[in-house]
Amino acid sequence: MASSVLHPIAARGLVRRFGDLTAVAGIDLEARAGSCLGLLGPNGAGKTTTIEMLEGLQSPDEGEISILGRSWATDAAGIRERIGVQLQETSFQDKLSVQETLSLFASFYRRPRPVPEVLALVNLTEKATARVHQLSGGQRQRLALGCALVNAPEVLFLDEPTTGLDPQARRRVWEIVEEFKRAGGAVLLTTHYMDEAERLADDLVIVDHGKVIARGTPPEIIRSLAVESIVEFSLAEGSTLDAGQLAELGGLPGVIEARNLAGGYLLEVDDTRAALGSLIGWLERSGTVATDIGTHRPTLEDVFVSLTGKHLREA
Ligand SMILES: Nc1ncnc2c1ncn2[C@@H]1O[C@H](COP(=O)(O)OP(=O)(O)O)[C@@H](O)[C@H]1O
Numbered sequence: 535m536a537s538s539v540l541h542p543i544a545a546r547g548l549v550r551r552f553g554d555l556t557a558v559a560g561i562d563l564e565a566r567a568g569s570c571l572g573l574l575g576p577n578g579a580g581k582t583t584t585i586e587m588l589e590g591l592q593s594p595d596e597g598e599i600s601i602l603g604r605s606w607a608t609d610a611a612g613i614r615e616r617i618g619v620q621l622q623e624t625s626f627q628d629k630l631s632v633q634e635t636l637s638l639f640a641s642f643y644r645r646p647r648p649v650p651e652v653l654a655l656v657n658l659t660e661k662a663t664a665r666v667h668q669l670s671g672g673q674r675q676r677l678a679l680g681c682a683l684v685n686a687p688e689v690l691f692l693d694e695p696t697t698g699l700d701p702q703a704r705r706r707v708w709e710i711v712e713e714f715k716r717a718g719g720a721v722l723l724t725t726h727y728m729d730e731a732e733r734l735a736d737d738l739v740i741v742d743h744g745k746v747i748a749r750g751t752p753p754e755i756i757r758s759l760a761v762e763s764i765v766e767f768s769l770a771e772g773s774t775l776d777a778g779q780l781a782e783l784g785g786l787p788g789v790i791e792a793r794n795l796a797g798g799y800l801l802e803v804d805d806t807r808a809a810l811g812s813l814i815g816w817l818e819r820s821g822t823v824a825t826d827i828g829t830h831r832p833t834l835e836d837v838f839v840s841l842t843g844k845h846l847r848e849a
């Protein structure tokens with residue numbers, strides 16, 4: 535992988551099979567220093583399997599991995615000293631305090647950061663002597679981040695770091711990741727939250743069923759949809775549109791595609807004014823009562839819907 539040697543994280547042609555299931559079906563990715571590569575996809579897309587191969591925790595059936603220019607096969611100990619890993623679920627020793635937990639992780643490395651420095655980094659100084667089981671979800675997650683940062687890594691792997699956290703706790707995690715990026719680190723982050731991907735990822739790989747379905751910067755990916763806006767509406771309880779009606783909507787002036795998703799209707803639109811006008815006319819002609827008509831600029835979620843016909847979250 536000569537061309538990728540300069541990137542701290544690089545992988546080509548990754549494949550991982552579990553029996554008949556191909557969980558990862560040929561993924562290429564690269565993360566630059568000082569940036570975050572987001573791996574965005576629904577549950578079961580193969581994100582954890584991919585990140586665990588990069589972390590050296592699972593071996594690929596096919597493909598090559600280079601971390602900081604080294605390979606797991608020949609230099610596992612050298613890689614481990616220089617990376618930080620936060621697993622999708624971290625189990626701590628409940629009886630240990632926060633600082634004891636960090637000291638334990640620090641003992642795994644030759645040149646760890648001082649524990650008080652890590653406590654400050656993840657905003658847990660005031661919780662230093664608290665037992666792990668006394669922490670809130672957000673505090674636990676920051677402790678997991680602290681454990682991943684205890685060796686001052688150059689590369690950070692985060693698997694769904696904010697799942698289950700409230701908005702404020704999520705923002706604190708995001709700030710720590712942004713600080714790590716600013717200091718020149720490379721981050722690989724998996725998430726099924728498009729807002730997290732939009733906020734943190736400089737580059738994005740969208741995956742579904744183990745395959746890359748879109749890649750680029752978030753704005754590039756959204757632009758690739760070539761949609762001006764999304765028009766949404768709902769119908770009164772109990773009423774639905776049939777396939778023929780949906781096809782009629784898809785053929786209206788300004789409309790590219792019409793979808794029925796999760797109880798609501800979505801129009802991908804390339805001329806918002808024309809589409810709204812023709813939609814209102816169609817609703818009147820067909821005697822359909824629509825509620826909550828609204829429009830929004832396309833998001834990463836809309837790209838995912840457009841490519842797969844399903845939402846990120848429900849998938
Ligand atoms: N150890 C395993 N044995 C069998 N199937 C697995 C194993 N790990 C993951 N899978 C399957 O591989 C697919 C991808 O899983 P995973 O990488 O955990 O996805 P994600 O992290 O995107 O939710 C899923 O269908 C999952 O059930």
Ligand SMILES: [Mg+2]
Pocket residue numbers: 581582583622693694
């Ligand atoms: Mg996962």
